[in-house]
Amino acid sequence: MRTGQRTGHPLDAVIDIQFDGGRGASGWTVPEYGNMVGPFGGATAAFILRVIDAQADRLGEPVALTVTYAAPIADGEFHVDVELVRTNRTNQHWTATLTQDGDVKSTATAVFGLRRGVWSDTEAVMPAVGEPPSYPPATWPLGVAFLGNYDVRVIDGAPPEDEPPAPSSLSTFWVRHDPARRLDFPALAALADIFYPRVFLRLGRSVPAGTVSMTTYFHAGAAELERVGDAYILATARAQRFAGGYFDQTAQLWSRDGVLLATTNQIVYYKDSR
Amino acid sequence: MRTGQRTGHPLDAVIDIQFDGGRGASGWTVPEYGNMVGPFGGATAAFILRVIDAQADRLGEPVALTVTYAAPIADGEFHVDVELVRTNRTNQHWTATLTQDGDVKSTATAVFGLRRGVWSDTEAVMPAVGEPPSYPPATWPLGVAFLGNYDVRVIDGAPPEDEPPAPSSLSTFWVRHDPARRLDFPALAALADIFYPRVFLRLGRSVPAGTVSMTTYFHAGAAELERVGDAYILATARAQRFAGGYFDQTAQLWSRDGVLLATTNQIVYYKDSR
Numbered sequence: 001m002r003t004g005q006r007t008g009h010p011l012d013a014v015i016d017i018q019f020d021g022g023r024g025a026s027g028w029t030v031p032e033y034g035n036m037v038g039p040f041g042g043a044t045a046a047f048i049l050r051v052i053d054a055q056a057d058r059l060g061e062p063v064a065l066t067v068t069y070a071a072p073i074a075d076g077e078f079h080v081d082v083e084l085v086r087t088n089r090t091n092q093h094w095t096a097t098l099t100q101d102g103d104v105k106s107t108a109t110a111v112f113g114l115r116r117g118v119w120s121d122t123e124a125v126m127p128a129v130g131e132p133p134s135y136p137p138a139t140w141p142l143g144v145a146f147l148g149n150y151d152v153r154v155i156d157g158a159p160p161e162d163e164p165p166a167p168s169s170l171s172t173f174w175v176r177h178d179p180a181r182r183l184d185f186p187a188l189a190a191l192a193d194i195f196y197p198r199v200f201l202r203l204g205r206s207v208p209a210g211t212v213s214m215t216t217y218f219h220a221g222a223a224e225l226e227r228v229g230d231a232y233i234l235a236t237a238r239a240q241r242f243a244g245g246y247f248d249q250t251a252q253l254w255s256r257d258g259v260l261l262a263t264t265n266q267i268v269y270y271k272d273s274r
Numbered sequence: 275m276r277t278g279q280r281t282g283h284p285l286d287a288v289i290d291i292q293f294d295g296g297r298g299a300s301g302w303t304v305p306e307y308g309n310m311v312g313p314f315g316g317a318t319a320a321f322i323l324r325v326i327d328a329q330a331d332r333l334g335e336p337v338a339l340t341v342t343y344a345a346p347i348a349d350g351e352f353h354v355d356v357e358l359v360r361t362n363r364t365n366q367h368w369t370a371t372l373t374q375d376g377d378v379k380s381t382a383t384a385v386f387g388l389r390r391g392v393w394s395d396t397e398a399v400m401p402a403v404g405e406p407p408s409y410p411p412a413t414w415p416l417g418v419a420f421l422g423n424y425d426v427r428v429i430d431g432a433p434p435e436d437e438p439p440a441p442s443s444l445s446t447f448w449v450r451h452d453p454a455r456r457l458d459f460p461a462l463a464a465l466a467d468i469f470y471p472r473v474f475l476r477l478g479r480s481v482p483a484g485t486v487s488m489t490t491y492f493h494a495g496a497a498e499l500e501r502v503g504d505a506y507i508l509a510t511a512r513a514q515r516f517a518g519g520y521f522d523q524t525a526q527l528w529s530r531d532g533v534l535l536a537t538t539n540q541i542v543y544y545k546d547s548r
Contacts (some may be wrong), residue, residue, distance in 0.1 A: 063520055064487045064541045066340045068383050070360040070367040085378045086344040090519070091486065091543065093344040095369075095381055104359045107369055107383055109342050111486050111541070115518030119546040121476065123443055124514035169397055202395065212365065212385050213338045215489040217522045217541045219515040240398035240526065241493040241534045244389030245364070246337055248491045248537050250524065252514065260515045263522050265539050267338045267385070267491045269365065272393035 009181045010149050011190065014043045015050040017080075024081040025051045029073060033146045038072030040146035041211045042193030046186035048096045048108045051080045053185065059092040060114040061222055062185045066215040067108045074100060090114045115221045124263075126254045129155050132174040132232045142196075142206055150194060151178035153232070159196050160204045169198035169239040169249075180230040183261075185218065188225065191235065191253060192216040192264035198239040198249050199270045207271050212246070214266035220259055228255045245270060283455045284423050285464065288317045289324040291354075298355040299325045303347060307420045312346030314420035315485045316467030320460035322370045322382045325354045327459065333366040334388040335496055336459045340489040341382045347374060364388045389495045398537075400528045403429050406448040406506045416470075416480055424468060425452035427506070433470050434478045443472035443513040443523075454504040457535075459492065462499065465509065465527055466490040466538035472513040472523050473544045481545050486520070488540035494533055502529045519544060 006013050010032035017025040033043040045067045052058060078100045085093040091113035098106040135153035141161040157171030175194055181187065197209035237251035246267055253262045280287050284306035291299040307317040319341045326332060352374045359367040365387035372380040409427035415435040431445030449468055455461065471483035511525035520541055527536045 064342075066383060066487070066489060068338075068359075068367055068385065071362070085342075085381055088345065093342055093378075093381065104367075107359055107367065109340060109381055109383060109487070111342065113486075113520065113543075115520075118519050118544070119473075119477065120515075120517045122515045122517075123476075123512065199393075202397075203393065212387075213340070213383070213489075215340060215487075215539065217520075217539070219517050219520070219522070221518055238397065240537050241394075241396045243394045243396075243493050244495055245392050246387065246389075246491075246493070248493070250537070250539075263514050263524070263539075265489065265491070265524075265537075269387075270392070 009179060011177065011181055011187060015046050015186050017051055017054065023055065023083065024079060026077055026079050028077050029075050031145060032149060035144050035146055036142065038074070040193065041069055041214060042190030043146065044073065044098065044106055045193060045214065046190040048080055048098065049110065049189045050186045052082050052094045052096065052110050052112065055082065057084065058112060059087060060112045062110065062218045063091065063113045064111040064215065064217050065108065065189060066213065067106055068213045069106055069211050071103065071105045073105045078105065090116065122260050124252060124260055126234065126258050127172055127236055129172065129234065135174060138173065149177060151176050157201055160200055163204040165204040166201045169201045171195055171201065172234070172236040174232040175235050176230060176232045182230055183225045183228040185225065188218065188253065188262055189216055191233065192251065192262055194235055195237040195249060195251060197268055197270060198237065199242060199247055202242065203272065207274060209268055209270040211266050212269050214264065216262055216264040218262050220261040224259050224261065231256050233261065283453060285451065285455055285461060289320050289460045291325055291328065297329065297357065298353060300351055300353050302351050303349050305419060306423060309418050309420055310416065312348070314467065315343055315488060316464030317420065318347065318372065318380055319467060319488065320464040322354055322372065323384065323463045324460045326356050326368050326370065326384050326386065329356065331358065332386060333361060334386045336384065336492045337365065337387040338385040338489065338491050339382065339463060340487065341380055342487045343380055343485050345377065345379045347379045352379065364390065396534050398526060398534055400508065400532050401446055401510055403446065403508065409448060412447065423451060425450050431475055434474055437478040439478040440475045443475050445469055445475065446508070446510040448506040449509050450504060450506045456504055457499045457502040459499065462492065462527065462536055463490055465507065466525065466536055468509055469511040469523060469525060471542055471544060472511065473516060473521055476516065477546065481548060483542055483544040485540050486543050488538065490536055490538040492536050494535040498533050498535065505530050507535065
């Protein structure tokens with residue numbers, strides 16, 4: 001555990017990095033961001049993104065981030081080493097490795113880039129839903145810690161607690177930080193992982209499951225994130241296929257006024273019995 | 275250029291690897307798989323996947339592959355080094371780096387895993403379309419070499435040649451190798467990149483554009499790929515948002531009898547003028 005007293009938002013504790021003098025940095029797991037086993041995958045993604053973002057020769061803003069979850073991170077200190085792979089005129093490629101006692105727990109690749117004033121359009125259609133207060137807060141049967149940092153309103157696809165299997169894996173939530181916190185790229189990287197495993201819905205119960213690899217594309221620039229502030233965002237996810245112990249999850253994150261902030265996909269390991 | 279006479283399918287030339295005695299391997303660009311600049315991104319993905327697949331201690335089948343395209347590969351020899359990050363009980367994490375004269379051109383992360391007999395279901399719905407011969411062969415305004423290896427029948431979203439902008443970036447194709455070749459994991463990894471840039475449709479013309487990072491989830495096991503053989507597969511793709519010089523592409527690849535073989539996403543750099 002990190003020494004000294006902590007103040008501020010738990011997410012800022014998650015992305016509180018201590019640089020090692022080179023390109024690497026140490027972090028500490030934050031109890032409030034714990035998951036079933038190890039920390040919330042979104043917290044790991046946020047931390048890695050923050051370490052790259054803090055590099056002095058970083059160019060532009062996050063465009064793409066892939067994080068693989070090779071093994072659970074144990075409570076305590078971990079280390080992230082980042083490598084600048086290549087700098088092009090308008091974008092930059094990075095890789096990162098998260099280790100703990102010499103064991104690799106996660107790897108990542110990231111693309112950062114300059115956003116330019118070119119023809120732009122949003123082709124996806126934001127789900128038509130009501131205002132956040134008109135939906136009930138989510139209740140989480142599993143009681144994992146990290147969900148305590150989010151106010152989640154369930155429009156579709158509430159987490160099941162021994163219910164009949166649902167025909168669809170679709171979940172749509174309004175979600176914001178609780179306590180309130182502004183949206184920035186690390187917060188958005190974490191929110192991309194806010195959905196519980198889609199297989200729970202389809203089986204009507206929780207089973208062992210965990211993200212193996214997650215890729216997030218950041219469509220919004222920093223100014224768009226700033227305009228979101230601490231408002232609710234709309235998060236919607238579903239699976240396309242469950243087969244052989246792996247399913248995908250494809251998701252969108254929208255601002256309240258219809259900006260597609262990010263699209264994100266992950267592949268998830270699952271079992272069908274406890 | 276590689277010495278000696280080449281026989282067989284051009285895709286087998288693409289994935290013809292020469293091991294360096296360790297975990298690395300050399301490959302050679304194949305003229306038939308050239309793109310506008312450098313080789314077809316799908317060829318690079320296929321090669322990297324094949325190198326990992328050939329490792330003696332590889333566990334299981336491809337589950338996920340992310341390839342980043344940091345810089346164009348020049349014609350000729352290149353080298354791929356792979357690293358085994360971690361072996362778990364049912365899956366394995368790999369990273370790979372493609373270099374040419376010491377410069378990194380691509381990086382990759384891959385997850386391989388055992389497929390198990392668990393509850394399975396396909397939730398996505400295959401587009402309802404007619405038989406392949408009822409659709410016209412694609413004509414490619416850009417005349418890039420790699421498309422000569424595919425028989426593409428256009429259901430929706432033909433590549434535009436100075437036409438009015440289309441309201442949708444959706445393309446749906448029947449596609450098979452021409453000359454015929456069986457489907458395997460490297461072939462599927464390549465097919466995941468068969469779509470031309472979605473921005474061409476929306477602008478009604480071609481503009482500079484290139485994949486920055488591509489992630490493919492392999493839902494099918496080897497037996498399902500084998501059953502496809504050299505038949506047509508249905509490939510459908512669209513963008514969700516174009517903004518600031520980057521757009522995403524989300525796509526599905528289906529067997530003719532309705533098996534969702536793979537889902538794939540990429541983030542693509544674009545300009546809006548030549």
